[in-house]
Amino acid sequence: MKFPEIRSVSEDVITIRFGDKIDPRVNDQVIAFHQFLQQKKFTGYLESVPSYHTLAVYYSPYAIARISPYRQNTIAEIVKAEIKALLDECGENTRLREKETVIPVCYDPGFAPDLEFVARHCGISTSEVVKLHSAAIYRVYFIGFIPGFPYLGINPDLLQVPRKKVPDFSVPAGSVALAGMQSGIYPYQTPGGWQIIGRTPLHMFDKNSETRSLLTPGQTVRFRAISLSEFNKISGE
Amino acid sequence: MSLRIIQPGMYSSMQDLGRSGYRAIGVPESGAMDTQSAQIANILVGNRASDTVIEFTHHGAALIAESPMIVAHCGGGASLWINDYPAVSGRGYLVKQSTLLQLKSNPSGYRSYLAVSGGFEASLDLGSSSTYTPAAMGGLNGRILKTGDQLRIRDQDVFQRVSQYFYPSGNNNDVKATSWGYYGRHYQNAASAIRIIKGPEWDCFTNNAIETFLNSSFRITTQSNRMGFRLQGKSLITEPLPELISTNVTMGTIQVTHEGDLIMLMADAQTTGGYPRIAQIASTDLSACAQLKPDEEIRFTLISAEEAEDLYLKKERDMFLLSEYIQMKYR
Numbered sequence: 156m157k158f159p160e161i162r163s164v165s166e167d168v169i170t171i172r173f174g175d176k177i178d179p180r181v182n183d184q185v186i187a188f189h190q191f192l193q194q195k196k197f198t199g200y201l202e203s204v205p206s207y208h209t210l211a212v213y214y215s216p217y218a219i220a221r222i223s224p225y226r227q228n229t230i231a232e233i234v235k236a237e238i239k240a241l242l243d244e245c246g247e248n249t250r251l252r253e254k255e256t257v258i259p260v261c262y263d264p265g266f267a268p269d270l271e272f273v274a275r276h277c278g279i280s281t282s283e284v285v286k287l288h289s290a291a292i293y294r295v296y297f298i299g300f301i302p303g304f305p306y307l308g309i310n311p312d313l314l315q316v317p318r319k320k321v322p323d324f325s326v327p328a329g330s331v332a333l334a335g336m337q338s339g340i341y342p343y344q345t346p347g348g349w350q351i352i353g354r355t356p357l358h359m360f361d362k363n364s365e366t367r368s369l370l371t372p373g374q375t376v377r378f379r380a381i382s383l384s385e386f387n388k389i390s391g392e
Numbered sequence: 393m394s395l396r397i398i399q400p401g402m403y404s405s406m407q408d409l410g411r412s413g414y415r416a417i418g419v420p421e422s423g424a425m426d427t428q429s430a431q432i433a434n435i436l437v438g439n440r441a442s443d444t445v446i447e448f449t450h451h452g453a454a455l456i457a458e459s460p461m462i463v464a465h466c467g468g469g470a471s472l473w474i475n476d477y478p479a480v481s482g483r484g485y486l487v488k489q490s491t492l493l494q495l496k497s498n499p500s501g502y503r504s505y506l507a508v509s510g511g512f513e514a515s516l517d518l519g520s521s522s523t524y525t526p527a528a529m530g531g532l533n534g535r536i537l538k539t540g541d542q543l544r545i546r547d548q549d550v551f552q553r554v555s556q557y558f559y560p561s562g563n564n565n566d567v568k569a570t571s572w573g574y575y576g577r578h579y580q581n582a583a584s585a586i587r588i589i590k591g592p593e594w595d596c597f598t599n600n601a602i603e604t605f606l607n608s609s610f611r612i613t614t615q616s617n618r619m620g621f622r623l624q625g626k627s628l629i630t631e632p633l634p635e636l637i638s639t640n641v642t643m644g645t646i647q648v649t650h651e652g653d654l655i656m657l658m659a660d661a662q663t664t665g666g667y668p669r670i671a672q673i674a675s676t677d678l679s680a681c682a683q684l685k686p687d688e689e690i691r692f693t694l695i696s697a698e699e700a701e702d703l704y705l706k707k708e709r710d711m712f713l714l715s716e717y718i719q720m721k722y723r
Contacts, residue, residue: 163697164592165672166704168642177637189416204415204640206664211640213412216701217708229698230705298418299638299664302527306638343527360417362517362529368417 159184161238163231167201167216169238174208177308177336181208182296186373191245197237198222205297205372207306212238253374258340258355260289260331260378261386266354273333273350276316284352287311289378293338295370303342303360303368307376310336322348329354331378353378356389393459393545395508400538401453401495403617406512406531407659409442411520415663421643422522422530425618425659425682426503428711429467432574433507435715436464436484438554438722443511444521444546446537448495448504450685455506457491458542462509462551462558468501468683477564483573484509486558488566501683509554510547524660554722572721574714585693586677589700591646593636593668601628605670609689610654616686618660623690627652633668641665644673644681656681676703 160172171188174181185205192203192212199219204211216230226233262270262285274281293307300306310333318334323346326332330341332349339349342359359369370376381389397404407430410423424430424447431441451470457463464484465472472479473494479485487493495504514521517529528534532541545551561569597605610625629652640663641647647655647667655667658681673681674695684690695703 162592164640164669165589165642165644166675166697166701168640170592170640172639175637202413202415204663206639207637209639211415211642213415213642216704220705229701231697231701297664298416300418300662302414302418302529304418345526360527362527367414367419367518372416 159242161235163235164211166231168211168213169231169234170209170211171238171242172209177207177296179294182294182373185210185297188242188245189372192241195241195244197234197241199234206299207296253371255292255375255377256370257377257379258331258357259381259385259389260353260355261381261383262288262353263383263386265383266327266330266386267352269332269350270352273314273316273352277313279313284314285380287314288333288338288352289380291377293376293378295372295374295376296337297372298368298370300339301341301343301345302362303370304339305359305370305376307338307340308336310338316350319348319350322346323351326351327354329356329359331355354386356386393461393510393548393551395461395493395512395543395545396456396458397453397537397539397541397543398456399452399454400536400541401448401451403449404453404537405447405523405525405535406444406514406537406543407447407522408444408514408520408530410522410659411518411524411529414518418663419518419527419529420524420660420663422524422618422660423520424505424522426467426505426679428679428707429503429682430505430507431711432482432714433464433466433505434511435718436466436482436574437462437507437509438484438550438719439507439509439511441711441715443507444514445505445507446512446543448506450502451495451497453495455493457487457489457493459489460487460551460555461545462486462554463493464507465495465504466507467504469498469685470495470504471498472504472506474564475566477566479567480573482575484554484558484570485561486555486568491566502685503682508545510545510550513544513546526660557722570721574718576714585691586681587674587695587700587703588646588671588692589674589695589697591669591671592639594670596633596668597628597648597670598631604628606692606694609691612684612686612688612690614686616684618658620658620661621656621681621684623654623656625654628654628670636666636668638664638666641669642672644675644678645669646671646673658682674700674703676700676707
């Protein structure tokens, strides 16, 4: 397989796959081209959506049809050629270094229904789980699932747990959870199948703020363990 | 000018044509499931095709017009009755104050749209009024409609401009109507085959699986909502599929679960997913899919990407022409 691989998914979506595994260097290319496209905006470009190793590009076929009424090729071929040229232009363009955000997390048992399970599964104590989890540096590979939900990686080797066989009917907003190599934070109360080990008092998504999502793809994240009283203090602010 | 909900029906929400530009931070598109019916309802009452409408699921809703207004209803699963007279889908009606609007059972289809001249007033979140309940965006405080809700009309000028084209009609003295209507079949009967193109993981499936996919029928289960439909049929899995790294999905993506069932993603679908994507529904047939109801059976027909693109452009052009044509009637 030769990367980047460009292919149509639907009449208005083309994806560019930069690799075949979860790898920070592959994700760097995804984010770099995402940022490049947001500045370049070719005719018909609507938005692009990063995931681990793939960037999806949404475009308006109708807008492209209007400016090229006598075209020989399909709209998808025109957009693919455009993307190919832009990939060459973007080159190995390193993306701008993004900020680091520190997320306060309260690992109190009341907020961490699965902390015991995680500790047992990993063969360590719950305080060691907290220590490992809050010592690591994570990358936001992408935002998905629901608005503002970050896919963070990669969990410390010792902290890799399977997701639940039967998802919880309702996970509280702010829950910090683990699944496989990933950590995540639930911005809203929703069903969910990850192992919950704590809760942040921060709002992960605010539709009325300027940035909307607290985190953006490509940036780094650290967790800081806080007490219940500090949690309540931040929540009250 | 306002409408009052006296019975909300099964699942009713305000929608426009969706929220775009925020998928990178996990915000799904949302918007009307059957965009064609929503657009036609709007065009019929003199609105922009993208104005805010109510999306009804099946039948059972009832509303009261709290002022004179012009309404149009389009889609399936329900028929509009105005003060106990059946209204014709695809036609605009001028109703008096205190008129009762009811959505009564219609065996064909599942989702329908009510537009009013001037559009509904709704919360505009991230550029769209579409209701997305998980994050409480759009619509009325980001939730579905309930008894007692008052829905205000956004732009009263549209009523003033358009009402002169409505005349007494038929044997129902309570309403006026236009002398024309739109009776085109904009979506095919759902029981016929849904057109698809190959998905990114098409080649991961065995010939037998593809054969099963294209030659058997699948039943829409009750685990179906605005996020997606779960389909049941012959399992497509004979051997375990390779584990897939979560990647992009969009409305119309058909995924295959580890149990071999199909999931057809719809308007509120999340932006990424980890199941293999066997196929993508041709955009031209998404409106027909929105009309599928639980227990209904469907089949899939494979078409080429080129054909799908031509159909997409034709669909957009047809809607544009219809809009232009009806706007001329109101000039």
